[in-house]
Amino acid sequence: MDRLSHTPVDTPPVLDRIRVGSAPDSWGVWFPDDPRQVPWERFLDEVAGAGYSWIELGPYGYLPTDPARLADEVGGRGLKVSAGTVFCGLHRGPGEWDATWEQVGRVAALTQAMGAAHLVVIPSFWRDDRTAEILEPPELDREQWAHLTRGMERLGRRVRETYGLDIVVHPHADTHLDTEEHVTRFLDSTDPGLVGLCLDTGHYAYCGGDSVELIESYGERVGYLHLKQVDPGVLAAVRAEGLPFGPAVQRGVMCEPPNGVPELGPVLTAAQRLGVDLFAIVEQDMYPCEPDRPLPVAERTRRFLRSCGA
Structure with missing residues (x-):
């Protein structure tokens, strides 16, 4: 009697600590109001239809800002909110605090009302992300670094005390927090109890960093993930031409997984090994785009x- 031969089937690891979501960014949304962006109702319908359970708020004012209405709109589609997002320029010193806190307060209050626990904080751009106008020197001096680190610690403490949220700082292309050198310096200079890290795999690769290595080296600081990939060929041209981030996105530098780098499987596996629950929010970065493009990409x-x- 012949024995039946069985070919081993590769099964993916069980990543039960990873909570996958998406964001308005994956629907080409960068601004509260822009005629080239899909209406917020369509975004909510399609993100739920694509199989995601979690979303971010996106730019403040894109989704409804009345908590009761937003809760109805989100909950009625079976969605939940993972985080809000703010940009800030705390490296400029204490004079920046009041304006920063005014913005943070609006976003954090809505984030708290939606039951989320995180506020993603992105440093301000040193050059305009569309025109390439140089707004500030690309490198911070020692005093500005001190303002940045102390300011983020102050922000983390105040946000937690006032709204019960944890801040996770997001390294981003064309900001002062971008490369491995800058990110590790920032992490080494800030209190882990006050300041977490939102690791965006695409932005970190865009700036030359290795996401798996960062997770393995600074895993205790990683409190949140953004998932995206970079097209290496487009990135090489972007670097050669010195393009700012906005035109680079229009060129297609951020590509649909699994067509770019880093490989997301190893990133997610490294994150799972941390043994903590982590959001992993897909951010496709494709502003502006045709309104029918995002849904198929999100589903795939x-x-x-x-x-x-x-």
Whole structure:
């Protein structure tokens, strides 16, 4: 009697600590109001239809800012909110605090009302992300670094005391917090109890960093993930031409998984090994885009992430 031969089937790891979501960014939304962006109702309908359970708020004012209405709109589609997002320029010193806190307060209050626990904080751009106008020197001096680190610690403490949220700082292309050198310096200079890290795999790769290595080296600081990939060929041209981030996105530098770098499977596996619950929010970065483009990309990306175990 012949024995039946069985071919081993590769099964993805069970990434049960990773909570996958998406964001308005994946629908080409960068601004509170822009005629080239899809209406917020369509975003909510499509992100739910694509198989995601979690979303970010996106730019303040894109989604409804009345908490009761937003809760109805989000909850009625089976969605939940993972975080809000703010930009700030705390490296400029204490004179920046009042304006920063006014903005943070609006976003944090809505984030808290939606039951989320995180506020993603992105440093301000040193050059305009569309025109390439140089707004500030690309490198901070020693005093500005001190303002940045102390300011983020102050912000983390105040946000937690006032709204019960944890801040996770997001390294971003064309900001002063971008490369491995800058990110590790920032982490080494800030209190882990006050300031976490939002690791955006695409931005970190865009600036030459290794996401898996960062997770393995500074895992205790990683409190949140943004998932995206970079097209290496487009990135090489972007660097050669000195393009700012906005035109680079229009060129297609951020590509649909799994067509770019870093490989997201190893990133998610490294994050799972941390043994903590982590949001992993897809951010496709494709402003501006045709309104029918985001949904198929989002559906394919969700299937791909499931194939990775998430």
